Amino acid sequence: MKLTFIGATQTVTGSKTLIEINKRNFLKFLDTHIDGIILTHAHLDHSGLLPYLYKNGFRGPIYCTKETAKLTRIILEDSAELLKNEVPSNSTTLYSPEDAQNVISLFRPVKYNESFEDGKVIIEFFKASHILGAAFVRLTADNTSIVFSGDLGRFDDLYLGSPEKLVQTDYLVLESTYGSSIRESTDHMKELKTIIEKTISQKSTLLISSFALHRAQYLTYLIKKIFFLYPELKIPFFLNSPMMEQVFFTYLKFKDTFKEQTFLDFSLTEAYQELNFLDHFWDIEERNNYEGPQIIIASSGMLTGGRIWSHLKTMALKEKNILFLPGFQVVNTPGHKIIHGEKLIMSPEQEAIEINCEIIHSSSFSSHADFSDFQTWMSPRIKTLKKVFLLHGEDKAKTALKKQLELQSLNIITPLKGESYTI
Ligand SMILES: [Zn+2]
Structure with missing residues:
Protein backbone atom coordinates (compact mmCIF):
# COMPACT_ATOMS: atom_id res chain seq x y z
CA MET A 1 0.00 0.00 0.00
CA ARG A 183 -12.29 24.40 23.35
CA GLU A 184 -14.36 25.30 26.35
CA SER A 185 -17.62 23.47 26.20
CA THR A 186 -20.29 26.11 25.96
CA ASP A 187 -24.04 25.97 26.27
CA HIS A 188 -24.90 27.23 22.80
CA MET A 189 -28.58 27.76 23.62
CA LYS A 190 -27.67 29.96 26.57
CA GLU A 191 -25.11 31.91 24.55
CA LEU A 192 -27.58 32.59 21.75
CA LYS A 193 -30.42 33.41 24.16
CA THR A 194 -28.29 36.12 25.80
CA ILE A 195 -27.50 37.64 22.41
CA ILE A 196 -31.17 37.55 21.37
CA GLU A 197 -32.21 39.26 24.62
CA LYS A 198 -29.69 42.00 23.92
CA THR A 199 -30.97 42.31 20.33
CA ILE A 200 -34.51 42.82 21.64
CA SER A 201 -33.57 45.35 24.32
CA GLN A 202 -31.55 47.41 21.79
CA LYS A 203 -34.15 47.01 19.01
CA SER A 204 -31.27 46.02 16.80
CA THR A 205 -30.54 43.62 13.96
CA LEU A 206 -28.63 40.50 14.88
CA LEU A 207 -26.71 39.59 11.74
CA ILE A 208 -25.13 36.14 11.92
CA SER A 209 -22.48 35.08 9.43
CA SER A 210 -22.69 31.37 8.80
CA PHE A 211 -21.68 28.61 6.43
CA ALA A 212 -24.72 27.59 4.38
CA LEU A 213 -24.04 23.93 5.09
CA HIS A 214 -24.52 22.62 8.63
CA ARG A 215 -23.87 25.67 10.80
CA ALA A 216 -26.89 27.54 9.42
CA GLN A 217 -29.07 24.47 10.10
CA TYR A 218 -27.68 24.09 13.62
CA LEU A 219 -28.11 27.79 14.47
CA THR A 220 -31.64 27.78 13.07
CA TYR A 221 -32.54 24.79 15.21
CA LEU A 222 -31.26 26.59 18.32
CA ILE A 223 -32.98 29.89 17.49
CA LYS A 224 -36.33 28.21 16.77
CA LYS A 225 -36.02 26.20 19.97
CA ILE A 226 -35.40 29.42 21.93
CA PHE A 227 -38.54 30.92 20.32
CA PHE A 228 -40.46 27.77 21.30
CA LEU A 229 -39.26 27.71 24.92
CA TYR A 230 -39.37 31.49 25.44
CA PRO A 231 -42.20 32.87 23.26
CA GLU A 232 -41.52 36.39 24.55
CA LEU A 233 -38.19 36.28 22.66
CA LYS A 234 -39.78 35.49 19.31
CA ILE A 235 -38.75 38.16 16.79
CA PRO A 236 -38.66 38.26 12.96
CA PHE A 237 -36.09 35.75 11.71
CA PHE A 238 -34.72 35.41 8.16
CA LEU A 239 -32.17 33.38 6.23
CA ASN A 240 -30.23 34.69 3.28
CA SER A 241 -28.27 32.28 1.07
CA PRO A 242 -29.43 30.67 -2.17
CA MET A 243 -27.90 27.35 -1.16
CA MET A 244 -29.15 27.15 2.43
CA GLU A 245 -32.76 26.32 1.55
CA GLN A 246 -31.83 23.11 -0.28
CA VAL A 247 -29.54 22.05 2.56
CA PHE A 248 -32.44 22.42 5.00
CA PHE A 249 -34.51 20.00 2.87
CA THR A 250 -31.67 17.47 2.92
CA TYR A 251 -31.21 17.78 6.67
CA LEU A 252 -34.94 17.16 7.14
CA LYS A 253 -34.92 14.22 4.75
CA PHE A 254 -32.23 12.47 6.80
CA LYS A 255 -33.47 13.62 10.21
CA ASP A 256 -33.28 10.07 11.59
CA THR A 257 -29.47 10.22 11.65
CA PHE A 258 -29.50 13.01 14.25
CA LYS A 259 -29.12 12.58 17.97
CA GLU A 260 -32.57 11.38 18.96
CA GLN A 261 -32.95 12.66 22.51
CA THR A 262 -32.16 16.22 21.40
CA PHE A 263 -35.44 16.37 19.54
CA LEU A 264 -37.75 14.91 22.17
CA ASP A 265 -39.19 18.28 23.24
CA PHE A 266 -38.75 20.09 19.93
CA SER A 267 -38.33 18.18 16.69
CA LEU A 268 -36.29 19.04 13.64
CA THR A 269 -39.52 19.08 11.62
CA GLU A 270 -40.99 21.74 13.92
CA ALA A 271 -37.76 23.74 13.83
CA TYR A 272 -37.56 23.85 10.06
CA GLN A 273 -41.19 24.82 9.50
CA GLU A 274 -42.00 28.28 8.17
CA LEU A 275 -38.48 29.44 7.44
CA ASN A 276 -38.24 32.85 5.78
CA PHE A 277 -35.69 33.07 2.98
CA LEU A 278 -34.74 36.41 1.49
CA ASP A 279 -34.90 35.57 -2.19
CA HIS A 280 -35.27 39.01 -3.80
CA PHE A 281 -33.33 42.22 -3.51
CA TRP A 282 -36.48 44.09 -2.40
CA ASP A 283 -36.83 41.65 0.54
CA ILE A 284 -33.21 42.36 1.45
CA GLU A 285 -33.79 46.12 1.18
CA GLU A 286 -36.85 45.84 3.41
CA ARG A 287 -34.85 44.03 6.10
CA ASN A 288 -31.97 46.52 5.79
CA ASN A 289 -34.38 49.41 6.43
CA TYR A 290 -36.21 47.68 9.28
CA GLU A 291 -35.59 49.17 12.70
CA GLY A 292 -35.30 45.87 14.60
CA PRO A 293 -35.40 43.74 16.50
CA GLN A 294 -34.74 40.99 13.97
CA ILE A 295 -32.34 38.13 13.23
CA ILE A 296 -30.76 37.38 9.86
CA ILE A 297 -28.45 34.43 9.16
CA ALA A 298 -26.49 34.93 5.93
CA SER A 299 -23.55 33.26 4.25
CA SER A 300 -20.58 33.12 4.23
CA GLY A 301 -19.01 31.96 7.48
CA MET A 302 -15.85 34.08 7.31
CA LEU A 303 -17.28 36.96 5.22
CA THR A 304 -15.18 35.90 2.22
CA GLY A 305 -18.24 36.44 0.00
CA GLY A 306 -21.92 35.58 0.04
CA ARG A 307 -25.17 37.40 0.75
CA ILE A 308 -24.02 38.78 4.10
CA TRP A 309 -22.45 41.64 2.17
CA SER A 310 -25.91 42.72 0.97
CA HIS A 311 -26.66 43.59 4.62
CA LEU A 312 -23.28 44.67 5.99
CA LYS A 313 -23.05 47.92 4.05
CA THR A 314 -26.18 49.29 5.76
CA MET A 315 -26.29 47.38 9.01
CA ALA A 316 -22.65 47.50 10.08
CA LEU A 317 -22.84 51.31 10.09
CA LYS A 318 -25.26 51.38 13.05
CA GLU A 319 -23.66 51.00 16.46
CA LYS A 320 -26.72 49.32 17.99
CA ASN A 321 -26.63 46.38 15.54
CA ILE A 322 -24.82 43.15 16.34
CA LEU A 323 -22.66 41.10 13.97
CA PHE A 324 -22.22 37.60 15.40
CA LEU A 325 -19.42 35.42 13.99
CA PRO A 326 -19.97 31.96 15.46
CA GLY A 327 -16.88 30.14 14.25
CA PHE A 328 -13.17 29.99 13.59
CA GLN A 329 -11.99 32.81 11.32
CA VAL A 330 -9.01 31.96 9.11
CA VAL A 331 -6.18 34.53 9.07
CA ASN A 332 -6.58 37.28 6.43
CA THR A 333 -10.30 36.68 5.91
CA PRO A 334 -12.57 39.73 6.46
CA GLY A 335 -14.06 37.85 9.44
CA HIS A 336 -10.62 37.56 11.03
CA LYS A 337 -9.91 41.26 10.45
CA ILE A 338 -13.23 42.29 12.01
CA ILE A 339 -12.78 40.23 15.17
CA HIS A 340 -9.35 41.82 15.55
CA GLY A 341 -10.86 45.29 15.55
CA GLU A 342 -10.44 46.57 11.98
CA LYS A 343 -13.05 49.25 11.33
CA LEU A 344 -12.77 49.53 7.56
CA ILE A 345 -13.23 46.30 5.62
CA MET A 346 -13.03 45.71 1.88
CA SER A 347 -16.11 44.03 0.38
CA PRO A 348 -15.65 41.36 -2.33
CA GLU A 349 -16.41 44.20 -4.80
CA GLN A 350 -13.50 46.19 -3.31
CA GLU A 351 -15.74 48.73 -1.65
CA ALA A 352 -14.62 49.98 1.78
CA ILE A 353 -17.30 49.14 4.38
CA GLU A 354 -17.36 50.89 7.75
CA ILE A 355 -17.85 48.60 10.76
CA ASN A 356 -19.42 50.47 13.67
CA CYS A 357 -21.73 47.75 14.99
CA GLU A 358 -21.00 45.48 17.93
CA ILE A 359 -18.94 42.38 17.07
CA ILE A 360 -19.46 39.13 18.96
CA HIS A 361 -17.19 36.21 18.15
CA SER A 362 -17.43 32.68 19.47
CA SER A 363 -15.28 29.82 18.24
CA SER A 364 -17.25 27.25 20.22
CA PHE A 365 -19.74 26.60 17.41
CA SER A 366 -17.15 24.74 15.31
ZN1 LIG B 1 -15.35 19.58 6.67
Whole structure:
Protein backbone atom coordinates (compact mmCIF):
# COMPACT_ATOMS: atom_id res chain seq x y z
CA MET A 1 0.00 0.00 0.00
CA LYS A 2 1.44 3.37 -1.00
CA LEU A 3 0.22 6.79 0.14
CA THR A 4 1.00 10.10 -1.58
CA PHE A 5 -0.09 13.31 0.08
CA ILE A 6 -1.23 15.74 -2.60
CA GLY A 7 -3.06 18.52 -0.79
CA ALA A 8 -3.78 20.01 2.62
CA THR A 9 -0.45 18.98 4.09
CA GLN A 10 0.28 22.39 5.61
CA THR A 11 -2.98 24.25 5.12
CA VAL A 12 -6.64 23.69 5.90
CA THR A 13 -7.93 23.44 2.34
CA GLY A 14 -7.74 21.09 -0.64
CA SER A 15 -7.74 17.76 1.11
CA LYS A 16 -6.63 14.86 -1.09
CA THR A 17 -4.51 11.76 -0.64
CA LEU A 18 -3.62 9.19 -3.25
CA ILE A 19 -3.81 5.57 -2.16
CA GLU A 20 -2.36 2.79 -4.30
CA ILE A 21 -3.38 -0.69 -3.22
CA ASN A 22 -3.14 -3.90 -5.21
CA LYS A 23 -2.84 -1.95 -8.44
CA ARG A 24 -6.08 -0.05 -7.66
CA ASN A 25 -5.57 3.71 -7.45
CA PHE A 26 -7.93 5.72 -5.30
CA LEU A 27 -8.07 9.46 -5.89
CA LYS A 28 -5.33 10.08 -8.38
CA PHE A 29 -4.34 12.96 -10.48
CA LEU A 30 -4.43 13.97 -14.07
CA ASP A 31 -1.04 12.61 -15.04
CA THR A 32 -1.96 9.13 -13.81
CA HIS A 33 -4.96 6.87 -13.98
CA ILE A 34 -7.65 7.06 -11.28
CA ASP A 35 -9.71 3.95 -10.47
CA GLY A 36 -11.95 5.40 -7.78
CA ILE A 37 -12.52 8.24 -5.35
CA ILE A 38 -13.49 8.07 -1.69
CA LEU A 39 -15.25 11.19 -0.46
CA THR A 40 -15.49 11.57 3.33
CA HIS A 41 -17.97 14.48 3.33
CA ALA A 42 -19.54 17.22 1.25
CA HIS A 43 -17.54 20.31 2.27
CA LEU A 44 -16.11 22.08 -0.74
CA ASP A 45 -12.50 21.75 0.41
CA HIS A 46 -12.97 17.98 0.08
CA SER A 47 -15.37 17.75 -2.88
CA GLY A 48 -14.49 20.84 -4.92
CA LEU A 49 -12.22 19.11 -7.40
CA LEU A 50 -14.69 16.42 -8.47
CA PRO A 51 -16.24 18.31 -11.46
CA TYR A 52 -12.76 19.22 -12.63
CA LEU A 53 -11.73 15.56 -12.55
CA TYR A 54 -14.89 14.68 -14.51
CA LYS A 55 -14.08 17.36 -17.07
CA ASN A 56 -10.65 15.75 -17.47
CA GLY A 57 -12.01 12.29 -18.14
CA PHE A 58 -12.53 10.62 -14.75
CA ARG A 59 -15.43 8.14 -14.94
CA GLY A 60 -14.75 5.77 -12.02
CA PRO A 61 -16.90 5.30 -8.91
CA ILE A 62 -17.05 7.97 -6.19
CA TYR A 63 -17.85 6.28 -2.89
CA CYS A 64 -19.59 8.35 -0.21
CA THR A 65 -22.59 8.11 2.13
CA LYS A 66 -26.02 8.82 0.63
CA GLU A 67 -26.29 12.00 2.70
CA THR A 68 -22.96 13.21 1.33
CA ALA A 69 -24.10 12.44 -2.23
CA LYS A 70 -27.16 14.70 -1.78
CA LEU A 71 -25.26 17.52 -0.08
CA THR A 72 -22.33 17.43 -2.51
CA ARG A 73 -24.70 17.85 -5.43
CA ILE A 74 -26.06 21.06 -3.87
CA ILE A 75 -22.59 22.36 -3.10
CA LEU A 76 -21.06 21.62 -6.49
CA GLU A 77 -23.95 23.10 -8.44
CA ASP A 78 -23.72 26.25 -6.34
CA SER A 79 -19.97 26.54 -6.78
CA ALA A 80 -20.22 25.94 -10.56
CA GLU A 81 -22.72 28.83 -10.80
CA LEU A 82 -20.40 31.08 -8.79
CA LEU A 83 -17.46 30.16 -11.02
CA LYS A 84 -19.50 30.92 -14.13
CA ASN A 85 -20.35 34.38 -12.81
CA GLU A 86 -16.80 35.15 -11.72
CA VAL A 87 -15.01 34.27 -14.95
CA PRO A 88 -15.21 36.61 -17.98
CA SER A 89 -17.33 35.07 -20.77
CA ASN A 90 -14.40 34.85 -23.20
CA SER A 91 -12.25 32.65 -20.97
CA THR A 92 -12.75 29.03 -19.95
CA THR A 93 -13.86 28.07 -16.44
CA LEU A 94 -12.26 25.40 -14.28
CA TYR A 95 -15.42 23.39 -14.95
CA SER A 96 -18.97 24.03 -16.12
CA PRO A 97 -22.33 23.55 -14.31
CA GLU A 98 -22.78 20.51 -16.61
CA ASP A 99 -19.54 18.92 -15.28
CA ALA A 100 -20.84 19.51 -11.75
CA GLN A 101 -24.14 17.80 -12.63
CA ASN A 102 -22.55 14.94 -14.55
CA VAL A 103 -20.05 14.00 -11.88
CA ILE A 104 -23.00 13.26 -9.56
CA SER A 105 -23.88 10.26 -11.77
CA LEU A 106 -20.60 8.63 -10.66
CA PHE A 107 -21.59 8.68 -6.98
CA ARG A 108 -21.97 5.26 -5.37
CA PRO A 109 -23.84 5.92 -2.11
CA VAL A 110 -22.93 3.53 0.72
CA LYS A 111 -24.24 2.98 4.23
CA TYR A 112 -22.37 3.48 7.48
CA ASN A 113 -20.90 0.27 8.99
CA GLU A 114 -21.37 -1.85 5.87
CA SER A 115 -18.27 -3.18 4.16
CA PHE A 116 -17.92 -3.59 0.40
CA GLU A 117 -15.11 -4.45 -1.96
CA ASP A 118 -13.49 -2.62 -4.83
CA GLY A 119 -10.91 -4.88 -6.45
CA LYS A 120 -9.40 -6.64 -3.46
CA VAL A 121 -9.77 -3.63 -1.21
CA ILE A 122 -12.38 -3.72 1.57
CA ILE A 123 -13.92 -0.29 2.19
CA GLU A 124 -16.01 0.75 5.22
CA PHE A 125 -17.57 4.09 6.21
CA PHE A 126 -18.19 5.08 9.85
CA LYS A 127 -20.08 8.03 11.33
CA ALA A 128 -17.83 11.08 11.89
CA SER A 129 -20.55 13.55 13.03
CA HIS A 130 -18.78 16.58 11.56
CA ILE A 131 -21.69 17.47 9.27
CA LEU A 132 -24.61 15.39 8.02
CA GLY A 133 -23.23 12.35 6.18
CA ALA A 134 -19.60 12.85 7.21
CA ALA A 135 -17.59 9.66 7.57
CA PHE A 136 -14.21 8.30 8.47
CA VAL A 137 -13.17 5.47 6.20
CA ARG A 138 -11.21 2.25 6.68
CA LEU A 139 -9.46 0.52 3.77
CA THR A 140 -8.15 -3.02 4.24
CA ALA A 141 -5.98 -5.01 1.86
CA ASP A 142 -3.42 -7.82 2.39
CA ASN A 143 -4.16 -7.83 6.12
CA THR A 144 -3.16 -4.19 6.45
CA SER A 145 -5.66 -1.51 7.34
CA ILE A 146 -5.64 2.26 7.19
CA VAL A 147 -8.22 4.77 8.42
CA PHE A 148 -8.75 8.24 6.95
CA SER A 149 -10.38 10.42 9.57
CA GLY A 150 -11.73 13.03 7.16
CA ASP A 151 -12.97 15.92 9.29
CA LEU A 152 -14.02 14.56 12.65
CA GLY A 153 -16.88 16.10 14.65
CA ARG A 154 -17.25 16.64 18.38
CA PHE A 155 -18.17 14.20 21.10
CA ASP A 156 -21.53 14.76 22.82
CA ASP A 157 -22.62 17.02 19.97
CA LEU A 158 -26.13 18.14 20.89
CA TYR A 159 -27.25 18.09 17.27
CA LEU A 160 -25.54 15.24 15.38
CA GLY A 161 -24.43 13.09 18.30
CA SER A 162 -20.92 11.67 18.87
CA PRO A 163 -18.67 10.21 16.18
CA GLU A 164 -18.17 6.47 16.25
CA LYS A 165 -14.91 5.63 18.09
CA LEU A 166 -11.86 4.76 15.99
CA VAL A 167 -12.06 1.21 14.70
CA GLN A 168 -9.14 -1.24 14.66
CA THR A 169 -6.47 -0.05 12.21
CA ASP A 170 -2.71 -0.30 11.61
CA TYR A 171 -2.34 3.20 10.19
CA LEU A 172 -4.25 6.45 10.58
CA VAL A 173 -4.36 9.56 8.42
CA LEU A 174 -5.61 12.25 10.79
CA GLU A 175 -6.96 15.60 9.55
CA SER A 176 -6.04 17.81 12.42
CA THR A 177 -7.54 21.21 11.63
CA TYR A 178 -8.19 22.40 15.20
CA GLY A 179 -6.75 19.39 16.94
CA SER A 180 -4.13 21.05 19.11
CA SER A 181 -6.47 23.23 21.14
CA ILE A 182 -9.08 22.43 23.74
CA ARG A 183 -12.29 24.40 23.35
CA GLU A 184 -14.36 25.30 26.35
CA SER A 185 -17.62 23.47 26.20
CA THR A 186 -20.29 26.11 25.96
CA ASP A 187 -24.04 25.97 26.27
CA HIS A 188 -24.90 27.23 22.80
CA MET A 189 -28.58 27.76 23.62
CA LYS A 190 -27.67 29.96 26.57
CA GLU A 191 -25.11 31.91 24.55
CA LEU A 192 -27.58 32.59 21.75
CA LYS A 193 -30.42 33.41 24.16
CA THR A 194 -28.29 36.12 25.80
CA ILE A 195 -27.50 37.64 22.41
CA ILE A 196 -31.17 37.55 21.37
CA GLU A 197 -32.21 39.26 24.62
CA LYS A 198 -29.69 42.00 23.92
CA THR A 199 -30.97 42.31 20.33
CA ILE A 200 -34.51 42.82 21.64
CA SER A 201 -33.57 45.35 24.32
CA GLN A 202 -31.55 47.41 21.79
CA LYS A 203 -34.15 47.01 19.01
CA SER A 204 -31.27 46.02 16.80
CA THR A 205 -30.54 43.62 13.96
CA LEU A 206 -28.63 40.50 14.88
CA LEU A 207 -26.71 39.59 11.74
CA ILE A 208 -25.13 36.14 11.92
CA SER A 209 -22.48 35.08 9.43
CA SER A 210 -22.69 31.37 8.80
CA PHE A 211 -21.68 28.61 6.43
CA ALA A 212 -24.72 27.59 4.38
CA LEU A 213 -24.04 23.93 5.09
CA HIS A 214 -24.52 22.62 8.63
CA ARG A 215 -23.87 25.67 10.80
CA ALA A 216 -26.89 27.54 9.42
CA GLN A 217 -29.07 24.47 10.10
CA TYR A 218 -27.68 24.09 13.62
CA LEU A 219 -28.11 27.79 14.47
CA THR A 220 -31.64 27.78 13.07
CA TYR A 221 -32.54 24.79 15.21
CA LEU A 222 -31.26 26.59 18.32
CA ILE A 223 -32.98 29.89 17.49
CA LYS A 224 -36.33 28.21 16.77
CA LYS A 225 -36.02 26.20 19.97
CA ILE A 226 -35.40 29.42 21.93
CA PHE A 227 -38.54 30.92 20.32
CA PHE A 228 -40.46 27.77 21.30
CA LEU A 229 -39.26 27.71 24.92
CA TYR A 230 -39.37 31.49 25.44
CA PRO A 231 -42.20 32.87 23.26
CA GLU A 232 -41.52 36.39 24.55
CA LEU A 233 -38.19 36.28 22.66
CA LYS A 234 -39.78 35.49 19.31
CA ILE A 235 -38.75 38.16 16.79
CA PRO A 236 -38.66 38.26 12.96
CA PHE A 237 -36.09 35.75 11.71
CA PHE A 238 -34.72 35.41 8.16
CA LEU A 239 -32.17 33.38 6.23
CA ASN A 240 -30.23 34.69 3.28
CA SER A 241 -28.27 32.28 1.07
CA PRO A 242 -29.43 30.67 -2.17
CA MET A 243 -27.90 27.35 -1.16
CA MET A 244 -29.15 27.15 2.43
CA GLU A 245 -32.76 26.32 1.55
CA GLN A 246 -31.83 23.11 -0.28
CA VAL A 247 -29.54 22.05 2.56
CA PHE A 248 -32.44 22.42 5.00
CA PHE A 249 -34.51 20.00 2.87
CA THR A 250 -31.67 17.47 2.92
CA TYR A 251 -31.21 17.78 6.67
CA LEU A 252 -34.94 17.16 7.14
CA LYS A 253 -34.92 14.22 4.75
CA PHE A 254 -32.23 12.47 6.80
CA LYS A 255 -33.47 13.62 10.21
CA ASP A 256 -33.28 10.07 11.59
CA THR A 257 -29.47 10.22 11.65
CA PHE A 258 -29.50 13.01 14.25
CA LYS A 259 -29.12 12.58 17.97
CA GLU A 260 -32.57 11.38 18.96
CA GLN A 261 -32.95 12.66 22.51
CA THR A 262 -32.16 16.22 21.40
CA PHE A 263 -35.44 16.37 19.54
CA LEU A 264 -37.75 14.91 22.17
CA ASP A 265 -39.19 18.28 23.24
CA PHE A 266 -38.75 20.09 19.93
CA SER A 267 -38.33 18.18 16.69
CA LEU A 268 -36.29 19.04 13.64
CA THR A 269 -39.52 19.08 11.62
CA GLU A 270 -40.99 21.74 13.92
CA ALA A 271 -37.76 23.74 13.83
CA TYR A 272 -37.56 23.85 10.06
CA GLN A 273 -41.19 24.82 9.50
CA GLU A 274 -42.00 28.28 8.17
CA LEU A 275 -38.48 29.44 7.44
CA ASN A 276 -38.24 32.85 5.78
CA PHE A 277 -35.69 33.07 2.98
CA LEU A 278 -34.74 36.41 1.49
CA ASP A 279 -34.90 35.57 -2.19
CA HIS A 280 -35.27 39.01 -3.80
CA PHE A 281 -33.33 42.22 -3.51
CA TRP A 282 -36.48 44.09 -2.40
CA ASP A 283 -36.83 41.65 0.54
CA ILE A 284 -33.21 42.36 1.45
CA GLU A 285 -33.79 46.12 1.18
CA GLU A 286 -36.85 45.84 3.41
CA ARG A 287 -34.85 44.03 6.10
CA ASN A 288 -31.97 46.52 5.79
CA ASN A 289 -34.38 49.41 6.43
CA TYR A 290 -36.21 47.68 9.28
CA GLU A 291 -35.59 49.17 12.70
CA GLY A 292 -35.30 45.87 14.60
CA PRO A 293 -35.40 43.74 16.50
CA GLN A 294 -34.74 40.99 13.97
CA ILE A 295 -32.34 38.13 13.23
CA ILE A 296 -30.76 37.38 9.86
CA ILE A 297 -28.45 34.43 9.16
CA ALA A 298 -26.49 34.93 5.93
CA SER A 299 -23.55 33.26 4.25
CA SER A 300 -20.58 33.12 4.23
CA GLY A 301 -19.01 31.96 7.48
CA MET A 302 -15.85 34.08 7.31
CA LEU A 303 -17.28 36.96 5.22
CA THR A 304 -15.18 35.90 2.22
CA GLY A 305 -18.24 36.44 0.00
CA GLY A 306 -21.92 35.58 0.04
CA ARG A 307 -25.17 37.40 0.75
CA ILE A 308 -24.02 38.78 4.10
CA TRP A 309 -22.45 41.64 2.17
CA SER A 310 -25.91 42.72 0.97
CA HIS A 311 -26.66 43.59 4.62
CA LEU A 312 -23.28 44.67 5.99
CA LYS A 313 -23.05 47.92 4.05
CA THR A 314 -26.18 49.29 5.76
CA MET A 315 -26.29 47.38 9.01
CA ALA A 316 -22.65 47.50 10.08
CA LEU A 317 -22.84 51.31 10.09
CA LYS A 318 -25.26 51.38 13.05
CA GLU A 319 -23.66 51.00 16.46
CA LYS A 320 -26.72 49.32 17.99
CA ASN A 321 -26.63 46.38 15.54
CA ILE A 322 -24.82 43.15 16.34
CA LEU A 323 -22.66 41.10 13.97
CA PHE A 324 -22.22 37.60 15.40
CA LEU A 325 -19.42 35.42 13.99
CA PRO A 326 -19.97 31.96 15.46
CA GLY A 327 -16.88 30.14 14.25
CA PHE A 328 -13.17 29.99 13.59
CA GLN A 329 -11.99 32.81 11.32
CA VAL A 330 -9.01 31.96 9.11
CA VAL A 331 -6.18 34.53 9.07
CA ASN A 332 -6.58 37.28 6.43
CA THR A 333 -10.30 36.68 5.91
CA PRO A 334 -12.57 39.73 6.46
CA GLY A 335 -14.06 37.85 9.44
CA HIS A 336 -10.62 37.56 11.03
CA LYS A 337 -9.91 41.26 10.45
CA ILE A 338 -13.23 42.29 12.01
CA ILE A 339 -12.78 40.23 15.17
CA HIS A 340 -9.35 41.82 15.55
CA GLY A 341 -10.86 45.29 15.55
CA GLU A 342 -10.44 46.57 11.98
CA LYS A 343 -13.05 49.25 11.33
CA LEU A 344 -12.77 49.53 7.56
CA ILE A 345 -13.23 46.30 5.62
CA MET A 346 -13.03 45.71 1.88
CA SER A 347 -16.11 44.03 0.38
CA PRO A 348 -15.65 41.36 -2.33
CA GLU A 349 -16.41 44.20 -4.80
CA GLN A 350 -13.50 46.19 -3.31
CA GLU A 351 -15.74 48.73 -1.65
CA ALA A 352 -14.62 49.98 1.78
CA ILE A 353 -17.30 49.14 4.38
CA GLU A 354 -17.36 50.89 7.75
CA ILE A 355 -17.85 48.60 10.76
CA ASN A 356 -19.42 50.47 13.67
CA CYS A 357 -21.73 47.75 14.99
CA GLU A 358 -21.00 45.48 17.93
CA ILE A 359 -18.94 42.38 17.07
CA ILE A 360 -19.46 39.13 18.96
CA HIS A 361 -17.19 36.21 18.15
CA SER A 362 -17.43 32.68 19.47
CA SER A 363 -15.28 29.82 18.24
CA SER A 364 -17.25 27.25 20.22
CA PHE A 365 -19.74 26.60 17.41
CA SER A 366 -17.15 24.74 15.31
CA SER A 367 -18.07 21.23 14.18
CA HIS A 368 -14.40 20.18 14.16
CA ALA A 369 -12.94 17.93 16.83
CA ASP A 370 -10.56 19.54 19.29
CA PHE A 371 -7.70 17.78 21.10
CA SER A 372 -9.90 16.20 23.75
CA ASP A 373 -12.23 14.86 21.02
CA PHE A 374 -9.26 13.28 19.22
CA GLN A 375 -8.13 11.77 22.51
CA THR A 376 -11.55 10.24 23.13
CA TRP A 377 -11.85 9.05 19.54
CA MET A 378 -8.42 7.39 19.39
CA SER A 379 -8.38 6.07 22.98
CA PRO A 380 -9.32 2.44 22.19
CA ARG A 381 -6.54 2.18 19.56
CA ILE A 382 -3.62 4.20 20.95
CA LYS A 383 -1.59 1.10 21.83
CA THR A 384 -1.99 -0.70 18.50
CA LEU A 385 -1.56 2.13 15.98
CA LYS A 386 1.67 1.70 14.01
CA LYS A 387 1.83 5.18 12.50
CA VAL A 388 -0.27 8.35 12.37
CA PHE A 389 0.00 10.77 9.45
CA LEU A 390 -1.10 14.30 10.39
CA LEU A 391 -2.78 16.34 7.65
CA HIS A 392 -4.98 19.36 7.11
CA GLY A 393 -3.88 21.89 9.67
CA GLU A 394 -1.94 25.11 9.86
CA ASP A 395 1.73 24.44 10.75
CA LYS A 396 1.66 25.73 14.31
CA ALA A 397 -1.43 23.71 15.25
CA LYS A 398 -0.04 20.58 13.64
CA THR A 399 3.31 20.80 15.43
CA ALA A 400 1.51 21.27 18.75
CA LEU A 401 -0.73 18.27 18.12
CA LYS A 402 2.28 16.15 17.02
CA LYS A 403 4.00 16.91 20.33
CA GLN A 404 0.90 16.08 22.34
CA LEU A 405 0.39 12.76 20.54
CA GLU A 406 4.06 11.79 20.80
CA LEU A 407 3.72 12.01 24.56
CA GLN A 408 1.49 8.94 24.20
CA SER A 409 4.26 7.03 22.38
CA LEU A 410 2.55 7.36 19.01
CA ASN A 411 4.68 7.37 15.87
CA ILE A 412 3.67 10.65 14.16
CA ILE A 413 4.52 11.74 10.63
CA THR A 414 3.71 15.17 9.18
CA PRO A 415 4.11 14.59 5.43
CA LEU A 416 5.05 17.36 3.04
CA LYS A 417 3.18 17.95 -0.20
CA GLY A 418 4.07 15.31 -2.79
CA GLU A 419 5.72 12.92 -0.32
CA SER A 420 5.02 9.20 -0.62
CA TYR A 421 5.09 6.45 1.99
CA THR A 422 4.91 2.71 1.46
CA ILE A 423 3.26 0.91 4.34
ZN1 LIG B 1 -15.35 19.58 6.67
